Amino acid sequence: MHSETSQNLIAPGIHYLQGAEACAEGAMLAGCRVYAGYPITPATEIMEHFARRLPSMGGRTIQMEDEIASAGVLLGASWAGAKAMTATSSPGFSLMQEVISFGIMTETPMVVVDVQRPGPGQGYISTSQEDVMQARWGHHGEGAIIALSPASVQDMFAMTIRAFNLSERWRTPVLVMAEETVAHMRERLVIPDLDSIEIIDRKTPQDEGIAPQDYLPYGHGPVPPMAIWGQGYDVNHVSLVHHRDGRITGYNAETHFDNIDRIRRKIEDNVADISEVEARFMEDSRHFVICYGAVSRTAVEAVLEARQVHGIPVGYIRLKTLWPFPEARLRELVRDAEKIFVPEMNLGMMKHPITEALRDRCRMVAAVPSLGCLHTPEQILARIQEEAA
Amino acid sequence: MMEIERYEIRIAGFGGQGVVTIGRILGVAFTVFSGINSVNTQSYGPESRGGACRSEVVLSHAEINYPYVRRADTLIALSAVALDTYLKDVKKGGLLIIDPDAVRVGKNAADQRVVPIPAAAIAHDSGGVKYQNIVVLGALQCLIAEYIEKTALKKAIKATVPPETFDTNVEAFEKGRAHAKAFLNSKPEFRALMDA
């Protein structure tokens, strides 16, 4: 339950919410005033919460005819100046890929939450981490993306705010790769003083003192200031390869490369600013568990038990952002290891960039898979004991 | 209230028995009204009624990592299938609440403290069988009073149920509580175990 302030925002203090609700409240605090979605288990609660709450803040929630339309709404809303979000689950996430690709190319701030469930196909309605590669590579073409990985109700709140901030700062779609576990669980949520929460808004040409006649929609720097519809900038959003002034004729290979390289480097060159990695018990460890999302909660339990009960020197690394992949940071953290364990609710996906990053720093990377349900501490511990005792 | 390291409650039955609601009310009672950190999860099939259903509450004064039950301190089994499935995960000496009209407990529960609460029958006289889950809550409160106070649970019920049903819910709650109290009084060895 939660109480609201006079602006109808959630009040500071201790609350008890479902992850889905915490996500929605975080979005509203970040300034999201347009929500579009389509019902799908296990993400529907997010839309239902927005439907109840958004009107009280002057915002609008709309249930669209499919997930493609839902993601499409975000483009128009963002170009017209609003912060906008949708939430879906894995099959809907597949449908949204063309729109996400378009959002990357047009550099549109928008937030898409994927409450992952098993696949392929209809799969099941339980929990999963099977879309983590799709998050990076599901959209056709080049370009990079930002994807966050929450592990708690508190994260669903805080990381959704961060997702909006990142999407505004870097003019890009941002994904929140949640799992059914985290979306449906209820636990304590601490809302800090609202003034203490940093909210970032996109830079407009007006902010930079650029007049309409001088404005280059894809120029003025690595992250172009974004003109909003209705403010006299005659800005046109295009996803064909373009010049910095928005012209789409006069194609040549050099322009093509400049255009695409800039939007990729915009994200990938700033991985140190964007990514977040948590590391614990690093000093004396010979083995490491590298995890993300809800699995982190099991993993930390297993690591504690391995260390305290069985005397195995295991370290714990949690990827709080999946993409851009924090390769440099991982290499900083892990200099010389025996075995690395990567528990995932899939058959081994993040295991691959992890192996690529640390191949010369360890003897072995072992996937610890679980499909459709969260690992138990015993499952992870058993693997650690098998390989490392 | 004593310092709780980790206490695990699992409730299981069929969809429609109010399994999820019990877990939810408990979570609110602990976290909102008692200041204890708790995680409440549930799992069920897509059917609204009839499919197997499970709700869990893990509480602690510390940070809760693994959010699910590993070895339940308390199991509430509202169906025979639920008991069969989850008995093996109950701690030795753990609390087992069952509805004796639906569930038969055999020798395999010898290590647990079994408390039979005919919740459906009790609820039948207080608003109807759909209040059976609140009857169970009342019984539970009596049995683990050192973890949860009556006032906190009542506030949690009030915050959860439709306002016009609150009085009926309180009646069901009190009846469950009274039944558990009577049971404890008739089993002095339980009392001792609970105080230990």
Add this chain to the structure above:
Amino acid sequence: MNEIGHPMLKYLKTEGPSGPRLPLILCPGCGAGQVLNYTLHAVDRLLAEDNLNKEDVVFISGVGCSSRLTSHYLQFDSGWTIHGRSLAIATGALLANPKLRIIVFTGDGDAAIGGNHFIHACRRNIDVTIICVNNGLYGMTGGQVAPTTDTGEKTATTPFGNVEDPFDLCKLAETAGAAYVARWSTAHPRQTVKTIIKGIRKKGTAFIEILSQCPVHKKTAPVEMFKALRRLTARVKEGAAVPDGRIAVGEFCNRDKPDWISRYQDIIDQENRHKDTECTGSI
């Protein structure tokens, strides 16, 4: 500086720092260019006569020859978007800023892939003006069959003749709930301009289909196609029967019904009033 002095040139971006934008990429004799002309005439009239703010005018298109009109030519806010999805994007823009006056360029092909969004936009009666350039085929990709292609017609993907029947986009729009539905052709310039003005003024979804010529894929001279458009179309009064073998043009539907934004506004007004409320929404 352009010496031809077309009156609508003031609404086009002709060049920029990276080079010239003109000529339009459209084929000589293409109807889409005429549709752009008629639309700009309509907007020009409204800017002069109504309270229409040029800053509020937004053009959105999808993919196809007709959608190319927004590719980089317009001196307005615009978006050249995803094939068939303009209406979802337009819906989003209105939810963010209901003051925007949105004109959507689409074609029969773009409307086909966007059929779902087309139906629901009309059903919701969102306040946009949809201008659908119907040339009876997929032009940009080389002349393939479209849901508006006549039965039996030979196209790039129906080399032995189309085995399907076309549907009537205007009837679809009307059934789905659009407030204003009309059809003209590129060979009806004055009527088209008047109708576009009416459509933009209309609160709710205005669907205006404009039959258009594709001389390249139909392999027919533009002038011949014009004559055919005038010959084949027949202006009918509402409810009257269409003469055999002719296509009805004119206004089919003009009804007053509230648009999505105004209906939702009632909810905002109602909910906004409840401040400092204890909300137990999560339980």
